[in-house]
Each structure stands twice: as structure tokens, then as C-alpha cells.
Amino acid sequence: MLQPLPTEGRVSAGSCDEDRPTGNTQEPRQSEDEEGTPFIFTPQLIRLHKDHELFEDGDVHRHMYLQDLYISEADDKTTLCVSEFACHISGCSAVFSTLEEYEHHYNSLHRHVCCSCRRSLPSARLLDIHIQEWHDSLFTILAQRQDMYQCLVEGCGQKFRTSKHRKDHLIRIHKYPPDFRFDKTKKDRRTRETKRPQQKDTAMEVVDDVCESEGVCEVMCDVLSDQPEHGESMETHVSEEEAARMAKSTSAEEHADLSAAAHGAGNISTEPLQPRYSYRVPTTVCFGHGSVRGFRGRRGRRK
Amino acid sequence: MWRLNKVRHKAARQGDSELRLKRREREKALRQARRDRQLVSKRLLLNEDEDQPEVTMDTNSGEQDVVSLFHKLQHTGPEREAHLKALSKALRDPSAQLTFIKQENSMHLLVGLLTGSNATCRLQAVRCLHELSHSAHTNVAPACLPATPYLLTYLSGQSTKFTELCLYTLGNLCPDSDVVKEKLLAQGIIPALASCIENQRHNLAVVEAVGFTLSQLLQSKDAADKIIPMILASSLPSHLLSVLTPDPKFGLAPAIECAWCLHYLTCSIEDNTVLLSRGALLKCSSLLVSLGGAVAEGNKEEGMELLICPLLRCVGNLLSSCPVETLNSQVGDVGIVVALCALLQAYLQTQPALARESAWVLNNLTAYSSALCSALLTLNLIPGLIQLLPFSQGINTMILRVLANIAHKKKEFCVQLAHLGLLSALCATLKMADQEMVTLSMDVLFMLVVSGPQVAEEFVRQGGVSLLEAIQYNSEGEIRRRATHLLEHHLLSYSSYCSDTPCS
Numbered sequence: 001m002l003q004p005l006p007t008e009g010r011v012s013a014g015s016c017d018e019d020r021p022t023g024n025t026q027e028p029r030q031s032e033d034e035e036g037t038p039f040i041f042t043p044q045l046i047r048l049h050k051d052h053e054l055f056e057d058g059d060v061h062r063h064m065y066l067q068d069l070y071i072s073e074a075d076d077k078t079t080l081c082v083s084e085f086a087c088h089i090s091g092c093s094a095v096f097s098t099l100e101e102y103e104h105h106y107n108s109l110h111r112h113v114c115c116s117c118r119r120s121l122p123s124a125r126l127l128d129i130h131i132q133e134w135h136d137s138l139f140t141i142l143a144q145r146q147d148m149y150q151c152l153v154e155g156c157g158q159k160f161r162t163s164k165h166r167k168d169h170l171i172r173i174h175k176y177p178p179d180f181r182f183d184k185t186k187k188d189r190r191t192r193e194t195k196r197p198q199q200k201d202t203a204m205e206v207v208d209d210v211c212e213s214e215g216v217c218e219v220m221c222d223v224l225s226d227q228p229e230h231g232e233s234m235e236t237h238v239s240e241e242e243a244a245r246m247a248k249s250t251s252a253e254e255h256a257d258l259s260a261a262a263h264g265a266g267n268i269s270t271e272p273l274q275p276r277y278s279y280r281v282p283t284t285v286c287f288g289h290g291s292v293r294g295f296r297g298r299r300g301r302r303k
Numbered sequence: 304m305w306r307l308n309k310v311r312h313k314a315a316r317q318g319d320s321e322l323r324l325k326r327r328e329r330e331k332a333l334r335q336a337r338r339d340r341q342l343v344s345k346r347l348l349l350n351e352d353e354d355q356p357e358v359t360m361d362t363n364s365g366e367q368d369v370v371s372l373f374h375k376l377q378h379t380g381p382e383r384e385a386h387l388k389a390l391s392k393a394l395r396d397p398s399a400q401l402t403f404i405k406q407e408n409s410m411h412l413l414v415g416l417l418t419g420s421n422a423t424c425r426l427q428a429v430r431c432l433h434e435l436s437h438s439a440h441t442n443v444a445p446a447c448l449p450a451t452p453y454l455l456t457y458l459s460g461q462s463t464k465f466t467e468l469c470l471y472t473l474g475n476l477c478p479d480s481d482v483v484k485e486k487l488l489a490q491g492i493i494p495a496l497a498s499c500i501e502n503q504r505h506n507l508a509v510v511e512a513v514g515f516t517l518s519q520l521l522q523s524k525d526a527a528d529k530i531i532p533m534i535l536a537s538s539l540p541s542h543l544l545s546v547l548t549p550d551p552k553f554g555l556a557p558a559i560e561c562a563w564c565l566h567y568l569t570c571s572i573e574d575n576t577v578l579l580s581r582g583a584l585l586k587c588s589s590l591l592v593s594l595g596g597a598v599a600e601g602n603k604e605e606g607m608e609l610l611i612c613p614l615l616r617c618v619g620n621l622l623s624s625c626p627v628e629t630l631n632s633q634v635g636d637v638g639i640v641v642a643l644c645a646l647l648q649a650y651l652q653t654q655p656a657l658a659r660e661s662a663w664v665l666n667n668l669t670a671y672s673s674a675l676c677s678a679l680l681t682l683n684l685i686p687g688l689i690q691l692l693p694f695s696q697g698i699n700t701m702i703l704r705v706l707a708n709i710a711h712k713k714k715e716f717c718v719q720l721a722h723l724g725l726l727s728a729l730c731a732t733l734k735m736a737d738q739e740m741v742t743l744s745m746d747v748l749f750m751l752v753v754s755g756p757q758v759a760e761e762f763v764r765q766g767g768v769s770l771l772e773a774i775q776y777n778s779e780g781e782i783r784r785r786a787t788h789l790l791e792h793h794l795l796s797y798s799s800y801c802s803d804t805p806c807s
Contacts (some may be wrong), residue, residue, distance in 0.1 A: 038784040041746035043670035043708040046663060047623040048616070050570040051340060054663065054697065057656030058612040059342060060333045062563060065609055066344040066515075069326050072605055080655050083695040086736035090778040095736050102734050106773065 514560025595642025
């Protein structure tokens with residue numbers, strides 16, 4: 001609505017041109033080459049012209065009064081809108097009406113992602129196992145001579161010579177379903193690949209230094225759903241109570257402690273995750289190097 | 304002419320749904336008209352015995368009545384008064400209005416009665432003209448032009464009802480065509496309005512009518528060229544300002560009209576030094592202070608927002624013409640920020656647009672005034688502002704600007720803001736879908752984080768590092784750059800991840 005301009009003090013918004021500044025001004029911060037920071041906020045006086053859209057509601061209200069159509073507050077119900085939240089990950093267009101939904105989405109789908117093949121695993125442990133079994137050549141070599149395939153149930157500790165053996169164990173001993181989503185073999189993956197078309201590169205600009213190692217990153221995501229995406233509007237109408245709850249939740253510190261989640265969330269669901277939002281990962285975005293949990297660790301190594 | 308009560312009773316009688324439907328449709332039409340820059344309204348002054356405008360449904364007989372009445376009126380005699388009264392009723396009907404002006408010499412006759420020696424006939428004649436002026440048809444206003452010099456002359460008269468009718472008639476005619484407006488200006492409508500409001504300043508019904516008529520003139524597209532300079536050169540601004548304080552007995556109406564006039568004056572031109580020199584900023588802000596106080600105590604009078612809205616706009620725009628050095632003397636004491644916060648809270652649910660405008664004024668106040676920023680902190684108004692950050696449609700972006708204004712002043716302010724919960728609030732606003740909110744949040748976060756190590760530490764403790772890392776994958780380059788900058792230059796030493804990274 002109002003564009004904050006990285007220029008001096010005063011801004012005229014609306015149908016007339018920008019005002020020339022008078023009086024006190026602040027030093028403008030331009031692009032980061034000059035000043036070293038990309039932050040450009042400066043306090044600005046905002047002048048609103050007669051026809052500015054910010055004045056629309058008030059003007060209409062005034063004219064309704066002139067035309068004898070005024071209604072008092074008690075009778076007229078206006079809707080106060082609350083901002084929606086949106087997942088930051090480029091290419092993921094999920095939007096949410098509450099912070100909790102955002103956190104749940106992020107924690108479920110973006111935190112334990114294998115950089116090589118883009119699979120999202122529900123926990124750090126399963127991610128580690130996946131990486132080990134799928135992308136670690138040393139593992140493949142060792143597996144020829146020893147029992148390397150760990151049981152997926154935490155605390156069980158048993159290891160098996162082949163993934164089939166492990167699967168049998170999971171089904172027999174731990175009563176897992178035969179089509180457990182997080183125990184796919186590489187062979188399954190390939191057959192599925194042929195069915196699913198690869199996504200094209202998105203047109204989005206990507207930071208160059210994000211993904212250093214991978215060649216072709218195929219798009220894969222076990223938790224793709226067919227849910228229609230949320231609409232483009234950034235607002236959602238909420239009742240007063242929800243808005244009050246939202247206000248409370250933003251002030252209290254509620255989102256999960258991200259550093260602890262990696263270890264605490266060792267639960268393995270016995271049924272596939274039911275994502276509520278559609279999810280696309282562009283080929284050009286990578287979530288980190290091989291054995292890293294989520295996003296952390298990448299930066300340290302880069303330096 | 305304060306009609307709020309009457310409208311409400313009518314609604315209660317008729318049943319809400321019909322009125323609601325009509326209201327909704329009219330509102331939609333008004334919105335569209337505004338977008339087309341064609342927002343125009345006319346007022347209809349009803350007779351004492353009327354409660355609502357009654358339009359006869361039978362247009363045919365209405366037209367017949369008008370023609371026959373017109374013929375009858377051409378003869379003098381005692382029935383003339385009755386015929387005129389009947390004519391004024393008949394002219395309520397739109398098609399009858401057209402029929403009347405098409406009759407040859409009809410306006411000539413009306414003007415003759417308007418200026419004749421019979422006072423009752425004068426009153427009824429002006430009543431007829433008033434009905435005609437209310438017409439939506441573009442042909443009708445120019446037809447009334449012969450009457451306007453007399454209407455203007457009568458503004459200096461003493462009869463309240465008569466003067467009111469003259470004024471509302473003129474006010475209705477103003478926006479209809481440029482021809483009419485040019486004529487009125489040439490015939491001296493502005494000096495006439497100035498002396499009318501001066502001479503009749505104790506007669507609040509007339510003052511309200513003057514305000515209405517002036518507001519009609521001021522809303523025209525080219526008002527800034529000729530009309531506004533003429534008005535600023537006259538005594539009208541001072542009179543408008545003096546009427547602003549509402550009279551408790553008469554009600555808000557005259558103040559409302561004058562406030563809207565002042566709003567049209569301040570928002571149409573960029574240099575408001577004339578109004579500032581008359582004390583407009585001081586007057587408007589002190590009035591806001593008292594209104595805000597009343598609202599905070601729960602005394603929300605019916606229709607108060609019709610007065611608060613233009614006052615907010617005046618203050619907001621006058622501030623942008625006000626040299627910073629004189630801000631304190633022009634605005635008065637810090638009561639204004641208290642009042643604005645009260646208005647924000649009071650109208651948030653019912654009139655979000657008013658809340659948004661209050662936030663805008665708060666931005667303009669805090670942009671360059673360290674004292675007012677400090678006042679917001681010391682008067683404990685910040686937590687209330689932070690709680691408004693979830694609300695969209697421009698409210699949260701404006702509030703965040705206010706908080707950014709405060710942070711921008713001093714590092715101590717940043718520390719205090721962080722203490723009061725702004726950091727956790729930012730952790731939420733950084734996740735919003737609105738890109739403007741995210742960018743602004745990053746700028747505020749930057750100011751907070753560089754203000755002191757304890758703030759940076761607290762941010763890290765609240766999980767800020769992972770949040771920023773996720774933001775590094777945002778599709779907007781501007782946002783990614785900010786996140787990267789914060790991580791690389793200000794938070795690297797605090798993040799704990801370096802220690803448990805298995806290097807591969």
C-alpha cells in the first residue's frame with residue numbers, strides 16, 4: 001500500500017508525486033555497496049492526498065451519513081482481518097492462518113531434508129539412516145560384509161544384512177505395515193521416478209552460494225499431496241476470539257525450540273504423514289549438505 | 304440537521320433487512336464512485352412534519368400535478384401559498400422535477416416568487432428550489448442558475464430556516480457542473496459564506512449548513528487551483544476552527560462539517576503554512592486529546608467517528624507541513640499519543656479504517672520527535688501497540704513503522720522495546736505472508752540487534768538463528784540479503800550450531 005522510499009524524510013503518497021523534503025532529513029541508506037547494510041528504514045512523514053485509498057473507508061462512511069444512511073457501530077459488523085503466515089522456503093507456497101500451523105508445517109516438512117535427493121524425513125534419526133543407506137558409498141561397501149541396516153525403531157538396536165530383512169523384522173516384531181513410507185528401497189524410488197515428471201527450474205533468483213555440491217537435484221518429495229493451494233490473498237477473516245488468541249500466542253514464546261527438536265522428535269509414526277498443504281521444492285534450492293540436520297551446520301562449514 | 308436519531312428509529316420500525324440491503328448497495332456504489340473520483344452527495348432538508356423522505360410512487364400523477372400546479376401558480380391569489388406547498392411536495396419525485404424545468408418560464412416564475420413580497424411564498428419557493436437541487440439529473444442544476452444570485456444574497460438574511468434552505472440548495476448545486484460552480488464563484492459564494500458564518504456563528508444550524516456547502520465546493524477536482532486560495536485568503540479558516548469544539552446541546556453536526564472542510568483544505572494542497580499559522584494543528588490535536596479521553600472512558604457518542612476521522616486526517620497532513628522545531632508548540636503535550644493509542648484500541652474492531660488512520664498519525668508524530676517516542680515508552684503504551692501487530696489491512700505495517708521510528712532514535716529505546724516483547728513479536732511477524740511486513744520486520748530487527756549484545760543474545764535464545772536461516776531461502780532477494788547480513792555480521796558469534804556440525 002504505502003511504499004517506503006529510501007529517500008529523505010517526507011513522502012507524499014497517493015495521486016500526487018513524492019514531496020520534496022523540507023526540514024530535518026535522514027541520511028538515505030542506499031544499496032549495501034555504499035553503506036554496507038541492506039537495511040534501508042528511515043522514519044518518514046507520510047502525507048496522504050485527498051484521493052488516497054487509505055481514506056476510502058472514512059470517505060464512504062462520511063457520504064453515507066450525508067445521504068442519511070448512517071448506521072451506528074452496534075448494528076454494523078465490520079470484519080477485522082488478521083495477517084496470514086507463509087512458509088519462507090522459496091517454492092513452497094503454503095499459507096497459514098495461525099503461527100502454530102506455520103510451525104507445524106515447517107517442522108514437519110522442511111527440517112529434515114536430504115540434500116541429495118530432497119526427501120523430507122520426519123526426524124533427524126531417520127534422515128541420518130536414509131543418508132547413510134542411500135547416499136553413502138562406504139555404507140554400501142560395508143553392507144556387503146556386515147549387518148548394517150538398522151532397525152528403524154529407536155531403542156531396538158538390531159541390525160540386518162539387507163533392507164528386506166529389516167523390513168521383515170519391522171513387520172513381524174514391531175507390527176509395521178508392509179508399505180511403511182519411510183522404508184522405501186532405492187529400487188522403489190526409481191520406479192516412482194519414471195512416473196513422476198521432473199519439475200522444471202523455477203524462474204526465481206536463487207542465492208548462488210546455497211547449494212555447492214549437487215549436480216542435478218531431482219525433485220522428490222514423499223509428502224507431496226494433492227491438496228489445492230491456499231489462495232493468494234494474504235488475509236483471513238477471523239473471529240474476535242481467534243484474533244485474541246493470536247495476539248496472545250505471538251507475545252508468548254510458543255514455537256518449538258528448534259535446537260532441541262532434532263533429538264526429541266524421534267517418534268516414528270506408524271502411518272504416513274498427512275500433510276494439509278501442497279508442497280513443492282524447486283530444483284534449484286538445496287537444504288544443506290549431505291549429513292546435516294535441516295539447515296544448521298551448512299554455514300559453519302562454508303566458512 | 305443532525306439526523307442520526309431519526310434514521311435509527313426508522314430502521315427499527317421498518318425492519319433491518321430492507322435498510323441493510325439498501326445500505327449495502329449504496330455503499331458499493333459510493334466506493335465505486337470514489338474510485339472513479341466521482342464521489343458526490345447531496346443533502347435533503349426535510350420538513351418539520353416529515354420523518355423520512357417520501358417519494359410518491361405514482362410518477363404519472365406527479366408529473367400531471369406539476370404541470371397543473373405550474374399553471375395555477377401563474378395567477379396571483381390567496382391559494383398561491385397552498386399551490387406552492389403542493390408543488391414542493393410534488394417536486395420530490397425525480398420525473399416531476401424534469402417535467403417542471405421543461406415547462407417554459409417555470410424557473411422565472413419560481414424566482415419571482417422567491418424574491419416577491421410574500422414571505423411564506425418565499426419560503427415555499429426556496430423549498431421547491433431545494434427539491435430541484437437534490438435531483439440526480441445533470442440537467443436540473445443548470446436550470447436553477449437564475450436563482451443563485453438571490454440565494455447568495457439571502458445568506459445575509461436573518462431567517463434561520465430560510466437561510467438553511469438557501470445554503471443546502473447551493474451546496475447541492477455546487478458539484479453538479481463546472482458551469483454552475485464557475486457562476487457561483489463569480490457571484491461571490493465564498494465571501495457570502497464567510498460573512499454568513501461570521502454573522503450567524505451562534506446559530507449552529509446555519510453554521511452546519513455553511514460547513515456542508517463549503518465542503519461541497521472543496522471536494523471538486525480543481526479546488527486547489529482557485530477555490531482553496533480564495534478560501535485561505537478569507538476569514539473562513541478561523542471560523543471553521545472556532546466551530547470545531549462541539550456544542551454539547553446542539554451536537555456534533557456543525558463540528559463535523561467544519562472538520563471535513565478543514566480536511567479537504569489540508570489534503571488538497573501541500574503547503575499548509577496558512578492553516579498552521581491560524582493554530583489549526585494545535586486546535587485539532589487538543590480536540591483529539593479530549594475526544595480520545597472521552598472514548599477511553601467509554602463515552603463513545605453516536606457518530607463521534609464522523610468527527611474524529613477528519614480531525615485525524617488534518618493532524619496527519621498538517622504534521623507533514625510542520626517544521627520539526629516547532630512541533631512541540633504546535634502539537635501540545637504528549638497527551639496526543641495517549642489519545643491516539645486510545646482511539647486505536649477503541650475502534651480496532653468496529654472501524655478498522657479509523658484505527659489505521661490513527662496509526663498513520665502516530666507515525667507522523669513519532670517520525671522526528673524523540674520526546675514523543677520517549678513518551679510512548681514511559682507511558683507504557685508499547686505493549687498495547689505490539690498486540691496490534693497481527694492485524695492486517697495496513698494496520699500492522701503502520702504500527703511497525705511507529706515502533707521502527709522509536710527504535711531508530713536511540714539504542715536505549717531499542718533495548719527497552721526488546722524488553723517489552725518486540726523481539727518475540729518480530730519472530731512472528733517475520734513469518735507473515737505480507738512481504739512488506741517481513742522486510743520492515745528485518746529492518747527493525749537489525750536496529751534492535753545492533754543496539755546491544757544482550758538483545759542479540761535474547762534473539763538467539765528465542766530461536767532467531769534458525770528463523771533467519773529459513774529466511775535465507777525466501778524468494779525475495781531483498782529479504783534474503785537482510786537475513787544473510789544479520790547472520791554473518793551480528794549473530795554468528797552467538798549461534799551454537801558451529802559446535803555440533805559434523806564436517807564432511
